[in-house]
Amino acid sequence: MITKHDIQKLAILARIDVSDTEVEHLQRDLExxxxxxxxxxxxxxxxxxPLTHVLGSVNVTRSDNESSSRYEYGxxxxxxxPQHKDGYVAVRSIWxxxx
Amino acid sequence: MTIRQARDMIARRETTVxxxxxxxxxxxxxxxxxxxxxxxxxxxxxxxxxxxxxFGIEGALLAGIPIAIKxxxxxxxxxxxxxxxxxxxxxxxxxATVITKLKEAxxxxxxxxxxxxxxxxxxxxxxxxxxxxxxxxxxxVPGGSSGGSAAAVAAxxxxxxxxxxxxxxxxxxxxxxxxxxxxxxxxAVSRNGLIAMASSxxxxxPITKTVEDAEIMFNVIKGKDPxxxxxxxxxxxxxxxxxxxxxxxxxxxxxxxxxxxxxEVKQAVEAALKMLHDSGFRIHDISLPHSDYALAAYYxxxxxxxxxxxxxxxGIRYGLSKDADDLLGVYMKSRRAGFGAExxxxxxxxxxxxxxxxxDAYYTKAQQVRSLIKRDFEKAFEEVDVIVSPTTPTxxxxxxxxxxxxxxxxxxxxxxxxxxxxxxxxxxxxxxxSKDGLPIGIQFMGRWFEEEILFEVGKEVEKMI
Numbered sequence: 001m002i003t004k005h006d007i008q009k010l011a012i013l014a015r016i017d018v019s020d021t022e023v024e025h026l027q028r029d030l031e032x033x034x035x036x037x038x039x040x041x042x043x044x045x046x047x048x049x050p051l052t053h054v055l056g057s058v059n060v061t062r063s064d065n066e067s068s069s070r071y072e073y074g075x076x077x078x079x080x081x082p083q084h085k086d087g088y089v090a091v092r093s094i095w096x097x098x099x
Numbered sequence: 100m101t102i103r104q105a106r107d108m109i110a111r112r113e114t115t116v117x118x119x120x121x122x123x124x125x126x127x128x129x130x131x132x133x134x135x136x137x138x139x140x141x142x143x144x145x146x147x148x149x150x151x152x153x154f155g156i157e158g159a160l161l162a163g164i165p166i167a168i169k170x171x172x173x174x175x176x177x178x179x180x181x182x183x184x185x186x187x188x189x190x191x192x193x194x195a196t197v198i199t200k201l202k203e204a205x206x207x208x209x210x211x212x213x214x215x216x217x218x219x220x221x222x223x224x225x226x227x228x229x230x231x232x233x234x235x236x237x238x239x240v241p242g243g244s245s246g247g248s249a250a251a252v253a254a255x256x257x258x259x260x261x262x263x264x265x266x267x268x269x270x271x272x273x274x275x276x277x278x279x280x281x282x283x284x285x286x287a288v289s290r291n292g293l294i295a296m297a298s299s300x301x302x303x304x305p306i307t308k309t310v311e312d313a314e315i316m317f318n319v320i321k322g323k324d325p326x327x328x329x330x331x332x333x334x335x336x337x338x339x340x341x342x343x344x345x346x347x348x349x350x351x352x353x354x355x356x357x358x359x360x361x362x363e364v365k366q367a368v369e370a371a372l373k374m375l376h377d378s379g380f381r382i383h384d385i386s387l388p389h390s391d392y393a394l395a396a397y398y399x400x401x402x403x404x405x406x407x408x409x410x411x412x413x414g415i416r417y418g419l420s421k422d423a424d425d426l427l428g429v430y431m432k433s434r435r436a437g438f439g440a441e442x443x444x445x446x447x448x449x450x451x452x453x454x455x456x457x458x459d460a461y462y463t464k465a466q467q468v469r470s471l472i473k474r475d476f477e478k479a480f481e482e483v484d485v486i487v488s489p490t491t492p493t494x495x496x497x498x499x500x501x502x503x504x505x506x507x508x509x510x511x512x513x514x515x516x517x518x519x520x521x522x523x524x525x526x527x528x529x530x531x532x533s534k535d536g537l538p539i540g541i542q543f544m545g546r547w548f549e550e551e552i553l554f555e556v557g558k559e560v561e562k563m564i
Contacts, residue, residue: 002451010454011447012431013450014406014434015430016434017431017432017435018435018443022443026443030447032506033505033506036394036398039392040396040399040464043467049467051473052299052466053299054286054520055329055331057331062325067325067326076193077192080189080190082414082417091429093426094425094427
């Protein structure tokens with residue numbers, strides 16, 4: 001059973017504003033989906049290992065060298081940020097309105 | 100026109116690269132107002148550059164072939180919206196590896212195709228820019244999430260297209276639009292430059308008019324890529340257990356032909372099976388006992404990965420940003436404004452199943468079931484070379500028919516999700532039409548990295564239909 005309070009808490013964890021109507025819709029939809037996935041409890045999984053990669057790969061590494069020159073992508077990536085200044089990404093401060 | 104036909108015509112000097120592009124652009128001008136398969140068409144620059152820039156690549160595998168790209172795959176300097184308001188103005192900074200490979204093969208990119216937002220959906224109804232219509236019946240959905248790519252190929256607006264498939268997003272729209280769709284083996288095609296949805300499931304693959312075209316496209320885009328550490332060397336694995344002299348054994352899993360399957364779809368798939376039998380394939384009844392749990396496991400694993408992958412869309416790094424008094428407010432408002440209802444729903448669901456206290460009950464349990472589903476396939480592939488099923492339980496449904504109930508919509512992926520959970524390749528091929536003239540698709544699933552067997556069987560079906 002998911003409560004309205006649960007949805008509000010999840011919304012903050014997920015960093016998404018939700019209105020009161022949306023809380024109700026999300027509550028209904030999550031109940032519906034979680035009701036459906038309940039059927040997994042009928043599966044006898046015993047001590048089966050959880051599958052984390054279909055081909056069994058773990059910790060694939062590459063050699064530790066630069067794959068591109070230092071400034072090749074830096075500029076365009078910073079420019080993709082909605083707010084940027086002097087080659088840096090600009091953000092609001094954590095506590096109050098200063099940028 | 101197919102890739103093969105276009106290549107032959109160019110070789111015989113019966114058409115030019117310029118004409119092929121022109122033909123596609125004309126088809127887009129004629130049909131796309133009604134179909135809305137494209138979000139962006141590179142008309143101006145193609146008209147300006149196409150002739151001169153294509154010289155010197157004649158003879159390349161895809162020289163001059165007009166190809167459409169799903170809008171979650173990056174082309175440097177072009178918009179990549181992923182069907183979302185969040186990325187409405189975002190321009191890609193680099194080419195996806197598949198784009199680099201297609202460019203090297205001489206392909207001409209005609210534009211970017213519509214999709215459910217961030218590839219979450221089965222109908223394109225979740226696109227922030229309006230749905231795509233099924234070219235066979237505009238009252239019906241083209242399927243999704245690669246609905247724009249499938250509709251563009253079906254309507255002749257391009258010769259081939261790329262899509263992405265996390266739970267059926269290439270195969271389901273291919274089936275609904277009467278074209279061919281391949282979901283390659285996980286690890287066969289690089290996802291570098293694909294806007295990630297659920298990384299343990301996502302793959303890029305072709306949507307084409309024929310199986311041979313899908314094979315040509317797959318051979319161009321496959322291969323290990325240092326920029327995607329989940330890709331693997333293919334040469335050791337090709338031709339695995341397959342001996343061309345032996346008659347292929349086709350497995351029919353009883354779990355895929357039960358409740359919920361539309362009688363006309365069942366009939367069309369069974370008719371194709373009978374023809375395969377008559378032409379010498381050996382047909383075996385098999386069982387994939389955990390099939391019934393696949394969709395439930397998928398709807399835990401997929402949203403969990405979405406909630407992590409989409410955290411990067413925070414109003415700071417890319418795309419839409421809403422101002423607020425503090426940083427948390429910027430995140431909350433930007434994500435509220437940028438994401439549509441289905442994306443928000445899946446992020447919140449994913450956050451729930453990963454949260455402390457529920458992680459083992461949901462996520463670990465789903466991963467265990469995923470192991471069992473993979474084992475089902477391993478066991479089945481000891482007996483048979485390929486597994487057959489319908490691609491979808493019904494032909495294309497009407498707009499609005501399933502959009503009010505998420506689970507109803509999710510059920511249209513019931514036959515396709517297992518291949519993603521197990522990482523195996525799967526191919527959808529048209530195998531008939533319903534009374535209403537709607538295409539029906541048959542799905543073939545193969546062993547890991549044995550796409551070639553799927554092409555073999557798929558071509559047989561094409562010959563018969």
